[in-house]
Amino acid sequence: MASALLLAGVGFPDATWATGKPTPTTFGEAYTMPGRVGEDQSQVIYYRSAVEGVAGVANVYLDQQFVTALNPGGFTVFCLAPGRHRLGAYIDDAPDYLGKTRELYEAEFKPGVTYYLKVREEGINQPLPVSSRVAEPELRGARRQIHLLARSDSMESCRRYGFLGAPAARRQDLVLMADAVMASNGLLNEAGAAQLQQLLDAMRARKARILRVEVEGHTDPLDAEDRNQALGLQWAERVREALIRRGVPQDVVHAVSSGGRLPVRQGCYGTPDEQRVCHAENRRIVIRVESQ
Numbered sequence: 604m605a606s607a608l609l610l611a612g613v614g615f616p617d618a619t620w621a622t623g624k625p626t627p628t629t630f631g632e633a634y635t636m637p638g639r640v641g642e643d644q645s646q647v648i649y650y651r652s653a654v655e656g657v658a659g660v661a662n663v664y665l666d667q668q669f670v671t672a673l674n675p676g677g678f679t680v681f682c683l684a685p686g687r688h689r690l691g692a693y694i695d696d697a698p699d700y701l702g703k704t705r706e707l708y709e710a711e712f713k714p715g716v717t718y719y720l721k722v723r724e725e726g727i728n729q730p731l732p733v734s735s736r737v738a739e740p741e742l743r744g745a746r747r748q749i750h751l752l753a754r755s756d757s758m759e760s761c762r763r764y765g766f767l768g769a770p771a772a773r774r775q776d777l778v779l780m781a782d783a784v785m786a787s788n789g790l791l792n793e794a795g796a797a798q799l800q801q802l803l804d805a806m807r808a809r810k811a812r813i814l815r816v817e818v819e820g821h822t823d824p825l826d827a828e829d830r831n832q833a834l835g836l837q838w839a840e841r842v843r844e845a846l847i848r849r850g851v852p853q854d855v856v857h858a859v860s861s862g863g864r865l866p867v868r869q870g871c872y873g874t875p876d877e878q879r880v881c882h883a884e885n886r887r888i889v890i891r892v893e894s895q
Contacts, residue, residue: 629674630746636739637680637717638763645685645712646761649692649730650678651722652741661692661722664702668755673722677748682761685714691728702728708864725869732865734776772814772893777802781822781838781886789837791845799842802890803849811894816856818842819889823882824863825875835860838888846890 640646649663653676660672663679666689671679673692689707696702708729712718719738720730733741777798784795791799806813820835839858847853863885871881 629748629750630677631749632747634678634742634745634747637761639717640682640715640761641764642714643685644682644759644762645714646680646682646717647690647712647720648678648680648717648738648742649673649690649720649722650738650742650745651675652724653745654724657724659695661694662696662700662702663690663692663722664707665690665755666757667703667707668757669700669703669751670753670755670758671748671751673748676745678742678745679748680761681753681755682759683712683757684759685712687711688757690720691730692722693728694722694724694726711859727869729864734774736774772895773811775802775806775892775894777890777892779842779888779890780884781820781888782883784888785838785841789841791841795842796845799845799849799890802892803846803851806892806894813851813855813892813894815893816843816846816851817891818846818856818858819891820858820860821865821885821887821889822863823879823885824866825878825882826863828862831862832860835862842888842890 634650637646637648649670651661651673657675660674662672663670665681665683670681670690673679687709689709691702691707693701693705705728717735719733719735721733721738721741723729723731779795779798784792784798786792818839820837820839822831822835822838824831826834836858839860843856843858846856866882866885867887868882868884871878873881
């Protein structure tokens, strides 16, 4: 793809670039849910909430190349080839443009999946992944950023196919807190098994057909990255095995680990014991079920 992909009709920066204040040419059309992409692409919707008292621009980078500058209440949509990519947003990082030189969050983008990523206003460059159920209400009234050219070679024009226009599969998430459901021997305990059974019973009651289950293990960030990665995968594998024992086809259940890279709780300080207590909600297993 060309290194300068025009996201909208305005090809040069306006006053927002210098002042951080939106102008009439900053925003384009209001948000509407985009169509689905095929297995040859992943789709990203990166947005910023319109929060009172929040100002400045959040420069979004993909593979350390500039994408756009998001104002509060702005969004951008882009596609990329499935695989591992680095991305994130730095708030008011001009004139150094830190996203071009500093390490960004790295993630695996899966084929045919649309990702909703939200700017973290507390100054952390790592995006906040949210579900469509969370993002869609927050995106109502948001407007597309149109005032700058994207310069990321990793971006592609989105290819949305007509035969994918049917409603998406139903998505259901279950979060298990690792401290409560993982036994000392590393296996799922009775409390965790009961929560899994409740989920499956509810799906059977509505005669749902399970298309895909992703089990993702998350640890706290207190240990070494490689150990966190292994522990998160161990938790995910134990839950995967429990689902298979309860009748879910093994070829649709996938176990992955994010280690400690996606915390839901940050800013934990104090003694090691105090930090561990603070990070309890980060130690979790997220089960995402797609069904029809």
